[in-house]
Amino acid sequence: MPQPVNAELGQISELFMLLASIAYVVALIFFVLDLVKSSTTIGTLESGLASGKAAPERSLAGVGGRGGTAESVPSSMPATADDSMDYGAGPRRGAARIAVALTVVAAIIHGSAVVTRGIAAHRVPWGNMYEFCTTGAFLVAAIFLITLTRKDLRFVGSFVLGLVVVMLCAATVGFPTPVARLIPALQSYWLIVHVSIAVASSALFTITFAMSVLQLLQTSREAKLLAGRTDTARFLRLVPSALSLENLSYRLNAIAFVGWTFTLMAGAIWAEQAWGRYWGWDTKEVWTFVIWTVYAGYLHARATRGWTGTRAAWLSIVGYLCIVFNFTIVNIYFSGLHSYSGV
Amino acid sequence: MKQDAAEGTEGRAATARADVVLPSLGFFGTLRWAWTQLTSMRTALFLLLLLAVAAVPGSLFPQRPANPAVVTQYIQDNPDTGPVLDWFQLFDVYSSVWFSAIYLLLFISLIGCVVPRARAHFRAVRSTPPRTPKRLSRLPVHGTLEVPAERARAAGLTPSGAAEQAAVLLKKRGYRVDVRDAATDRPSVGAERGLAKELGNLVFHTSLIGVLVSVAIGGLFGYNGQKVVVEGDSFVNTLIGYDSFNPGSNFSANRLEPYSITLDSFDVRFDREQTSHYGQPLDFTANITTQDGPGAAEEQQVLKVNAPVTIGGTNVYLVGNGYAPMVTVRDGEGNIASEGPVVSVPSDGLYTSLIVIKAPDAKPDQLGFVGFFLPTAFVDDEGVSFSRDPDPFNPQLNLNSYYGDLGLDDGTPENVYVLDTESLTELNSRNNDDGGIVLGVGETYDLPEGKGSVTFDGLRRYVALDIHHDPGEVGALVFSTSALLGLTASLFIGRRRLWVRTGEHPDGRILVEYGLLARGEDHRLSGEGEAVEKLLADHWLVPSGTAGENSVQETVPTAAGTGDSRTMTKDN
Ligand code: HEM
Numbered sequence: 001m002p003q004p005v006n007a008e009l010g011q012i013s014e015l016f017m018l019l020a021s022i023a024y025v026v027a028l029i030f031f032v033l034d035l036v037k038s039s040t041t042i043g044t045l046e047s048g049l050a051s052g053k054a055a056p057e058r059s060l061a062g063v064g065g066r067g068g069t070a071e072s073v074p075s076s077m078p079a080t081a082d083d084s085m086d087y088g089a090g091p092r093r094g095a096a097r098i099a100v101a102l103t104v105v106a107a108i109i110h111g112s113a114v115v116t117r118g119i120a121a122h123r124v125p126w127g128n129m130y131e132f133c134t135t136g137a138f139l140v141a142a143i144f145l146i147t148l149t150r151k152d153l154r155f156v157g158s159f160v161l162g163l164v165v166v167m168l169c170a171a172t173v174g175f176p177t178p179v180a181r182l183i184p185a186l187q188s189y190w191l192i193v194h195v196s197i198a199v200a201s202s203a204l205f206t207i208t209f210a211m212s213v214l215q216l217l218q219t220s221r222e223a224k225l226l227a228g229r230t231d232t233a234r235f236l237r238l239v240p241s242a243l244s245l246e247n248l249s250y251r252l253n254a255i256a257f258v259g260w261t262f263t264l265m266a267g268a269i270w271a272e273q274a275w276g277r278y279w280g281w282d283t284k285e286v287w288t289f290v291i292w293t294v295y296a297g298y299l300h301a302r303a304t305r306g307w308t309g310t311r312a313a314w315l316s317i318v319g320y321l322c323i324v325f326n327f328t329i330v331n332i333y334f335s336g337l338h339s340y341s342g343v
Numbered sequence: 344m345k346q347d348a349a350e351g352t353e354g355r356a357a358t359a360r361a362d363v364v365l366p367s368l369g370f371f372g373t374l375r376w377a378w379t380q381l382t383s384m385r386t387a388l389f390l391l392l393l394l395a396v397a398a399v400p401g402s403l404f405p406q407r408p409a410n411p412a413v414v415t416q417y418i419q420d421n422p423d424t425g426p427v428l429d430w431f432q433l434f435d436v437y438s439s440v441w442f443s444a445i446y447l448l449l450f451i452s453l454i455g456c457v458v459p460r461a462r463a464h465f466r467a468v469r470s471t472p473p474r475t476p477k478r479l480s481r482l483p484v485h486g487t488l489e490v491p492a493e494r495a496r497a498a499g500l501t502p503s504g505a506a507e508q509a510a511v512l513l514k515k516r517g518y519r520v521d522v523r524d525a526a527t528d529r530p531s532v533g534a535e536r537g538l539a540k541e542l543g544n545l546v547f548h549t550s551l552i553g554v555l556v557s558v559a560i561g562g563l564f565g566y567n568g569q570k571v572v573v574e575g576d577s578f579v580n581t582l583i584g585y586d587s588f589n590p591g592s593n594f595s596a597n598r599l600e601p602y603s604i605t606l607d608s609f610d611v612r613f614d615r616e617q618t619s620h621y622g623q624p625l626d627f628t629a630n631i632t633t634q635d636g637p638g639a640a641e642e643q644q645v646l647k648v649n650a651p652v653t654i655g656g657t658n659v660y661l662v663g664n665g666y667a668p669m670v671t672v673r674d675g676e677g678n679i680a681s682e683g684p685v686v687s688v689p690s691d692g693l694y695t696s697l698i699v700i701k702a703p704d705a706k707p708d709q710l711g712f713v714g715f716f717l718p719t720a721f722v723d724d725e726g727v728s729f730s731r732d733p734d735p736f737n738p739q740l741n742l743n744s745y746y747g748d749l750g751l752d753d754g755t756p757e758n759v760y761v762l763d764t765e766s767l768t769e770l771n772s773r774n775n776d777d778g779g780i781v782l783g784v785g786e787t788y789d790l791p792e793g794k795g796s797v798t799f800d801g802l803r804r805y806v807a808l809d810i811h812h813d814p815g816e817v818g819a820l821v822f823s824t825s826a827l828l829g830l831t832a833s834l835f836i837g838r839r840r841l842w843v844r845t846g847e848h849p850d851g852r853i854l855v856e857y858g859l860l861a862r863g864e865d866h867r868l869s870g871e872g873e874a875v876e877k878l879l880a881d882h883w884l885v886p887s888g889t890a891g892e893n894s895v896q897e898t899v900p901t902a903a904g905t906g907d908s909r910t911m912t913k914d915n
Contacts, residue, residue, distance in 0.1 A: 005617060180620040184627045184648040251866060254834045261830060265823050274649050276567065276660040276811040278819060279558070280409060281437050286402040293395035299834075300388040302864075307388060315392075330402070 009120035010179030014172075016113030017134060021168045023106030024141070024161055030099035031157035037095055039234040085151040085240055085248060096154045100145075103161065107141045114138050120179045126195045127182050129331060133171035137164045139203040147207070151248065155239050159210040170328075190270035194263060201259030202323055205295075208249040208256065209320035212313040215245040219310055246309060250302055253316060257295045264288050287326035294319040381448070382455030390449040397445050401436035404428060408435070450555060457548045464541050471521040472533035475842045479858030482842075484872035490883045492851030500883070502845040505853050506530040509843045512878050518841060531844040536837075540863070543832025546825055553822030561815030563593040573667045573684045573805040577605040580655055580810070598812075600655035605632040607643075609664060609804040613733055622693065622733050629661055629806050646806075656812055663807030665689045665696055668716050668740060669800040674705035675793055681705075684803050687716040688760055693730040694718045698740070699762045700797075701749055709749045710795060711762045714742035714779070728781075740799050742780040743772040744790055770794060838862040839871060843879075855879060 114135050118125035125131045144160045147153055182191070219242040221233055231237070239245070267288060272278040279285060298315040301307035368376060380386060405413040414434045418425035432439035479485050490500060503525045510520040510532045518534035568585035570578045578584055580602050612626040629646040633654055644652050651658040667684035674680040680702040687696035700712040719732035720739035728741055745767035770791055773779045777791045782799040789796045843857045857875065861868045880886060 007617065178617070178619040180617055180623065181614060181625055183624050187626075188649040190649075247864075247866065250864065258827070258831055258834060261827055265827060268823070269820070270649075272816065273651060274660070275662065276651065276658060276809045277813070278816065281401055281406060282409070283402040286398055290395045290398050293391055293398070297388055297391045297395065300384065300391060304384045304388050306385075 005122065005179045005181060006120040007179060009116050013113045013116040013120060013179070016109050016116065017168065017172065020106050020110035020113055021165060021172075023102055023109060024165050024168070027099045027102035027106055028158055028161040028165060030095050030102060031154070031161060034093055034095035034099060034154070035158060035235050035238060038093065038238050042234065042237055085153060085244065087152045093154070096157070099157055100148065100154065103141060103145060103157070107138065107145060110134075110138045110141060117179060121181065123182060124192050124196070126199065127180075127186055127191065128177050129175035130171045130177040132195070132199060132327070133167050133175065136199045136203060137167035137171070139200050140164050140167070140206050143200070143203050144207060147252075153207075156207070156210045156214065159214070160207060163206055163210070185274060188270060188273065190266055190273065194266040194270055197259050197266065198263040201256045201263060202327070204252050204256035204259065205320050205323055208252045208316055211245050211249040211252075212316040212320075214239050215242045215249065215313045216310060216317075218242040218245060219313075242309070246313065249316060250312075253295065253298060257292075257299060260288075260292055260295060264292055283330055284326070287322065287330050291319055291322045291326060294322055378455060381452050384456075387449070387452050387456065390445060390452060394442075394445050394449060397442050398436070400433050404433045404436070406434060406436065408438075446555075450552060453548055453552065457545060457552075460541070461545050464538070464545060467541070468538055472519055472535040473840060475523065475531040475533055475844060476858070479842055479844060479856050482858030482860050484860075484869045485856070485858035486872060486876050487857075488855040488876065488880055488883070488885055489848075490853040490855070490885055492848075494884065495847075495851060495853045498883075500853055502528060502847050502853060503530045505845040505855060505883075506532050506843065508882065509845070509855070509879060510534070512882060513841065513843070513875070516875070516878065529844060529846050531842055534841040534843070536839055536841075537862075538838065539832050540836040540838040541833075543829040543834075543836065546829030547833055548829075550822045550826035550829060554819055554826065557815040557818030557822055559815070560818065561591070561813040563591050565811070565813040565815065566590045566594050566598075567809060567811040567813075570808045570810065571686050571805050572604065572606045572808060573686065574606050574609055574803040576684075577603050578808065579603045580657070585810075598656075600636060600657075602636055602639075602655040603634045604652075604654070604659065604808070605634075606630075606806060607632055609806055611664070611734075611804070624692075624733070627661060627664060658811050660809040660811070661806055662809045665805055665807075666694060666716055666718060666735070666738075667803045667805045668698065668738070669803060670700055670740070671798040671800055672700065672702040672705065672710055672712075672795065673798075674702065674710065674795040675708065676706050677795075678706070680710065680795065684805070686760075686805055691730075692733065694733045695730040697760070698742075699760055700742070701751065701759070701762065702795075703749050703751045705746075705795060708746040708794060709751075710790075711745045711747075711749050711764070711767060712742045712780075712797065713745075713762050713764065714740060716740055735802055738784055738799075738802050740780070740782040742782070742797070744770040744780060744794075744797070746770055746794050837865040837867055837871070839865065839868065841871075841875065853883075855883075 114125050117131065117134070121127070126135050140160060141164050144153070144157075214236075217233060218236055218239055221231065221236050222242055225231060267285070268278040271280070271282075271285070294315060298312055298319060301312040301315055405417050407414050417434075418429060421428075428434065432441070436442055476482065490498075490505070494500075503522075506522050506525065510522050513532065513534045514520050516536070518536040519538075520532055520534045522530065522532050524530045566589060568588040570584065570586050572578050580599050582588060582596050582599065607630045610626070610628045610630070611624065614620045614623045614625050627648055631644050631646050631652070633642050633644055633652070634640070635642075635655060646652045646659065646661050648661050651660045653659075665687055666689075667686045669683060670681070670685050671679060672681045681700065681704065685698060685700050687698040689696045694716075696716040696718075698712075698714055698716045702710040715728070717728060717730040717737075717739045718734060719730055719736040720728050720741075721731045721737075722728050728739065745762070745764055747767035750763060750766065769775060771777050771780050780788045780797065782788055782797070784799055784801060787796050787798040838861065840860045840862070841857065843855060845856075846854045848854055857872075857879070859868055859872050859875070
């Protein structure tokens with residue numbers, strides 16, 4: 001006999017969720033501050049350079065890291081993270097450090113919120129839209145932090161945290177749902193497997209989406225600079241070259257794609273158990289398939305002459321837009337077998 | 344794409360006609376050219392993206408296989424656009440000519456891609472690693488080591504011996520190795536690893552074909568059917584046992600094994616703790632007795648949502664449930680015209696259910712009833728009855744009655760859940776003088792004009808079963824699993840080539856030079872370079888850490904200048 005839900009603990013979880021959101025917002029502010037600060041530093045250095053005339057280019061390139069902007073980009077482009085995105089010997093970025101620390105704190109509170117929600121309901125906390133959003137946002141933050149231990153991705157911090165905050169707002173404002181037990185259709189181990197991998201892959205896709213957008217901006221800026229025009233988007237100097245962004249997002253996309261493939265398969269197995277057919281072109285299935293195909297296209301594009309770089313980045317962005325569409329519009333407005341997800 | 348092809352060939356043919364010297368592409372040439380186009384990576388990418396786009400309309404428009412009734416309704420509601428959409432097969436997207444064309448072309452392209460790659464891979468596996476490049480320092484990752492003269496002398500190390508030892512070490516590390524020029528003063532090792540990357544890619548793409556074939560087999564030889572079973576009733580797996588049946592195109596009825604399923608009881612539990620989710624279902628359990636054919640032993644089983652029962656080559660799923668009120672209809676002559684459970688169709692989470700009762704045997708006039716069944720009936724301020732709870736705390740039937748010709752006698756199939764009241768005469772309804780019929784359990788209502796009576800005897804539950812047989816299912820599972828494994832291998836295994844060349848300095852030092860090259864994307868190549876250098880250095884007890892990415896000029900002196908003392912410090 002399943003135990004009754006613990007509504008009190010559910011409320012504590014909601015309080016944690018709120019606290020986490022606030023902490024994320026503050027962290028977000030510090031990430032933005034870091035961007036602003038670093039670009040002013042560059043600005044000052046540059047004007048100092050202009051007056052000092054013959055200062056060697058090298059010193060500037062070293063502002064951000066080890067100055068590895070090797071790819072066809074003028075070496076006068078400093079980057080906060082160099083192209084290897086390893087932590088370099090650049091100047092200390094106080095604001096960024098505070099931002100990361102705050103993100104860690106927020107993620108811990110957020111994690112507790114997710115866990116208490118699960119304990120309150122005596123099940124995994126991903127059974128309705130509110131829970132998909134909150135658990136998903138937690139995974140985005142967690143994966144971002146894990147990646148940070150290996151690569152200096154602090155330059156996408158404001159972007160990623162912005163998305164996390166949006167997801168949390170969507171959950172609390174758009175889909176508030178008190179703790180409850182699962183309806184019979186969702187009582188399956190496959191819920192744990194299928195949804196957790198789906199959410200984790202989506203979280204990875206979220207990060208690569210941010211990187212692909214930056215990659216496109218960076219590409220157009222690099223083209224501008226090569227054409228000898230002035231640089232307007234100063235904050236992009238803090239970002240690694242388009243090519244290194246592309247390479248890293250390819251690696252993350254490859255992991256996420258394997259996850260998505262598994263999501264699709266686990267979903268089919270679950271569908272077989274619940275509805276008696278493993279594939280029936282239900283709305284949700286259609287979009288899962290479309291997303292899979294778009295990212296398969298992305299992987300192919302990376303091996304097709306003329307399709308790497310900008311076009312591949314667009315495919316990665318389109319793939320992510322499909323994910324967002326699948327998660328929001330399809331869940332809410334399209335009828336289908338999946339429409340019990342608790343909206 | 345096709346147009347390009349046509350234009351291209353015409354253009355070439357025209358040139359050929361104009362200038363006899365140029366060889367014409369000819370029929371086979373054209374075929375060959377089209378084949379090359381079709382199997383190019385660019386076409387594969389194009390077809391993949393096209394497939395993604397083509398799948399979308401299936402989520403925007405109702406689809407016949409899933410919801411035939413909704414499609415019919417849609418076409419009726421949109422008389423202008425409906426037929427046009429239908430002509431473009433937008434209600435049958437996944438079996439449409441254009442969708443099929445895209446995926447068939449994609450799979451032909453796939454085969455055209457996989458076969459030559461498989462051949463090439465087979466050759467690569469059987470051949471030795473490629474020959475050693477002249478200058479290893481040109482490779483993206485490279486480095487040098489040297490064994491001091493004293494150490495080399497003490498260990499009796501020669502260049503060819505060093506190459507042999509390197510080959511053994513690399514082999515342990517998973518490389519295929521080949522020692523060449525062993526007899527010369529510049530022996531070398533060619534090594535290669537990660538052939539499984541390409542194998543994984545081939546397995547992945549081939550498995551996709553396997554999945555497609557499995558799906559096709561399921562469509563050809565499978566079947567599925569639906570059956571509603573009321574508590575106490577049985578289902579027998581024969582064609583007439585089904586309420587509806589969808590055979591695959593190669594189905595034959597003698598494939599059905601005549602097992603039977605009896606619904607002993609159906610237990611439902613609703614949430615009673617939480618105000619926010621009060622009345623939400625928590626558990627559906629059907630207790631069934633199965634019999635694997637006539638005369639076989641009976642077996643008690645439990646059927647739940649997400650937990651199908653397997654019997655007679657089929658899977659039986661619990662996909663729905665509801666109430667079947669027991670109703671007795673007596674006709675104008677006082678005889679029982681119909682009796683027993685009537686399946687009602689729930690329309691919301693509170694089981695407000697539509698019910699239709701037909702009594703074609705009633706005399707002198709056939710009788711029909713349409714209305715609602717409410718498990719827990721309440722009346723709101725405006726006098727409208729509604730259900731307040733999914734459990735039957737206050738079960739009630741609200742019916743309108745009709746008499747006349749029900750239209751069942753001419754043999755055309757009729758939907759049992761619909762009563763066409765147009766040709767019937769109304770007896771009871773909320774809007775006429777006699778009012779509607781409201782019945783609690785055990786109550787009887789006498790129809791006006793002495794047409795008969797209706798009695799609500801009691802209540803049973805029913806389950807809706809889906810019964811599926813899909814012979815392609817196992818194949819689909821096996822192939823998609825191998826696709827996943829192949830994909831993982833293909834994406835995460837690094838395919839690398841590595842060469843080690845050794846030589847002896849006149850002063851007796853043994854020089855070891857190595858270089859690595861990746862095939863395809865490999866961000867871990869320099870890490871592998873460092874690891875291999877460390878492996879060799881540890882083996883010969885010399886310091887490592889000189890690997891470089893085209894930076895060998897800076898690092899070599901450090902290594903080359905290393906004396907014994909430093910080596911010792913390091914080793915301590
Ligand atoms: C059913 C359609 C197809 C799907 C879903 C698909 C999917 C994929 C995926 C996910 C990858 C990346 C993983 C890997 O490297 O193994 C890939 C790679 C590849 N595919 Fe396909 N593919 C399809 C059809 C084709 C076709 C028709 C061709 C040939 C023209 C092709 C050629 C390749 C090649 C050469 C690679 C390796 C790319 C690389 O080196 O990174 N694929 N495919």
